[in-house]
Amino acid sequence: MKIFSSTQIREWDVFTIQEQGLSSHELMERAARTCFEWMKKRFLREDYFYIFCGTGNNGGDGLALTRLLLAEGFCAKAFLLQEKELTIDTQKNVVLLRKVSSESLFIIEKEISIIDIPKNAIVIDALFGTGLNRALNGLAKEIIEKINLLPNKKIAIDIPSGLFPDKLPNADDACFSSDWTLSFQTYKRSFFYPEAAKYTGVINVLDIGLSKDFSESNETTFFTLDEVTARSLYKPRNPFGHKGTYGTAVLVGGSYGKIGAIILSAKAALRAGAGKVFIQAPHCGYTIAQTSIPEAMFIAAGENFIDSIDIMEDVVRGIGPGLGTEPASRIALESFLRNNHEPFVIDADGLNIIAKNKEKLLPLIPEGSIITPHPKEFERLFGRTNNSLERNELAIAKSKEHKIYIILKGHRTQICTPEGACYFNLSGNAGMATAGSGDVLTGIITGLLAQGYSAKEATLLGVYLHGLSGDIAAKKNAQEALIASDIIDLLGQAFLRISPE
Numbered sequence: 001m002k003i004f005s006s007t008q009i010r011e012w013d014v015f016t017i018q019e020q021g022l023s024s025h026e027l028m029e030r031a032a033r034t035c036f037e038w039m040k041k042r043f044l045r046e047d048y049f050y051i052f053c054g055t056g057n058n059g060g061d062g063l064a065l066t067r068l069l070l071a072e073g074f075c076a077k078a079f080l081l082q083e084k085e086l087t088i089d090t091q092k093n094v095v096l097l098r099k100v101s102s103e104s105l106f107i108i109e110k111e112i113s114i115i116d117i118p119k120n121a122i123v124i125d126a127l128f129g130t131g132l133n134r135a136l137n138g139l140a141k142e143i144i145e146k147i148n149l150l151p152n153k154k155i156a157i158d159i160p161s162g163l164f165p166d167k168l169p170n171a172d173d174a175c176f177s178s179d180w181t182l183s184f185q186t187y188k189r190s191f192f193y194p195e196a197a198k199y200t201g202v203i204n205v206l207d208i209g210l211s212k213d214f215s216e217s218n219e220t221t222f223f224t225l226d227e228v229t230a231r232s233l234y235k236p237r238n239p240f241g242h243k244g245t246y247g248t249a250v251l252v253g254g255s256y257g258k259i260g261a262i263i264l265s266a267k268a269a270l271r272a273g274a275g276k277v278f279i280q281a282p283h284c285g286y287t288i289a290q291t292s293i294p295e296a297m298f299i300a301a302g303e304n305f306i307d308s309i310d311i312m313e314d315v316v317r318g319i320g321p322g323l324g325t326e327p328a329s330r331i332a333l334e335s336f337l338r339n340n341h342e343p344f345v346i347d348a349d350g351l352n353i354i355a356k357n358k359e360k361l362l363p364l365i366p367e368g369s370i371i372t373p374h375p376k377e378f379e380r381l382f383g384r385t386n387n388s389l390e391r392n393e394l395a396i397a398k399s400k401e402h403k404i405y406i407i408l409k410g411h412r413t414q415i416c417t418p419e420g421a422c423y424f425n426l427s428g429n430a431g432m433a434t435a436g437s438g439d440v441l442t443g444i445i446t447g448l449l450a451q452g453y454s455a456k457e458a459t460l461l462g463v464y465l466h467g468l469s470g471d472i473a474a475k476k477n478a479q480e481a482l483i484a485s486d487i488i489d490l491l492g493q494a495f496l497r498i499s500p501e
């Protein structure tokens, strides 16, 4: 799904009105009705709605929603913060609401404290939408700060008031803290950064019928990585294929005390469908590897730490899990980087070794390689930023500069491509913040590359499947009980979900 800027969202609105021969009022009515249908499915007639509306079109949505709720027998009151002139469609909705029930509309002129919000009321935020252009102050700020202290259920229409679609709020800005956000047609970019995401609650994207032609023909560099994307990337296996068809993955890593990491990667590569898998690890891991994964072959390199990395032909490598940063392993990776020109996957200690000598080693990473840092590893490689949006922009710039794929791991993992695109992953959960989860991701991506998926395909499909498998695991068990091996074990279920019936 494409993610558009606030300017594009406005153009989308105008385009839709022209294309579908609608009035802007009719589009607002459609948006409000879509919110109403969402609420109707979740709430009971005895629930009470307190709907706070602003002067812009977001407020118009709130007023129309109040009218629709009242018409279906729900209890609802609208509170209009009338600090300036209303937009034409919002004015129309004031008139329409007054016609249905004049006693359900209240104008807030000062003191929010006079409004007594009952404990069981559901509070709806229709104060500001995508038209917000500065931080909130005055009465709007006061209202939001007071509501945020209440234990009531809270729902934001389109975007929580105080948040901007394309930038982050400052730490002391007032933003409506919602349990649900009903975002029209697509996600807003800011929803993917923790500084803003803490206000959105669960995001539900509601289809309000904005023009498909517009979304297909307008360019953006931001996308969600979702089930539709994953399905489009999946390639069914050839019934005549043999293990040679599906390539050879070599997972390089492990050290004394960290052999488990490379075992997890190798198992994940096998489960991801690689034809053959080699583990290149120090000799101390030999028995462990051969007993825990009989399907994989073993290449010894060093006694307790890797001291060389073989350059083999026609294989795909994933390097780094459990590698350690011993001098011998550092020298081995440096020498490999100087002599190898094939793209590969680099993770964990592989990245830490590069970070220690980044001026020299970063330029040696072959174009088209995939690096999978978590935020701390990213910082070691590319430096600090002030917030997560700036980190995202730096990752996009570095992907372009080095012509590599950067997978910045975290909740809403970001995938930055050499062409300057950024995908935000929608699968995955907090249970996956557990030791070995990253090693599994390295293995999955290496396994997909071995089968002939391109770097872009393997990166996107791998990240999505990894998260989806984690989601399936978390449903079977609690997030707390999720361990990295579960992600490997359930990878097959994740494949089944995204493959044709």
Ligand SMILES: NC(=O)C1=CN([C@@H]2O[C@H](COP(=O)(O)OP(=O)(O)OC[C@H]3O[C@@H](n4cnc5c(N)ncnc54)[C@H](OP(=O)(O)O)[C@@H]3O)[C@@H](O)[C@H]2O)[C@@H](O)CC1
Pocket: 009, 010, 012, 013, 027, 028, 031, 054, 055, 056, 057, 058, 059, 060, 061, 087, 127, 128, 129, 130, 131, 132, 133, 134, 135, 136, 137, 140, 157, 158, 159, 184, 210
């Ligand atoms: N996209 C779609 O297709 C559809 C969109 N729809 C809805 O429209 C919404 C966007 O509507 P919108 O453009 O009228 O903006 P919205 O945020 O309601 O009001 C902004 C107003 O507030 C003002 N203002 C700004 N910052 C301020 C501040 N800090 N403190 C105080 N005032 C501030 C600013 O004026 P200013 O003061 O700058 O002159 C402006 O007057 C969108 O989110 C969705 O809900 C649906 O109805 C139909 C389909």
Ligand SMILES: [K+]
Pocket: 058, 125, 126, 127, 128, 129, 156, 157, 158, 159, 160, 161
């Ligand atoms: K809002």
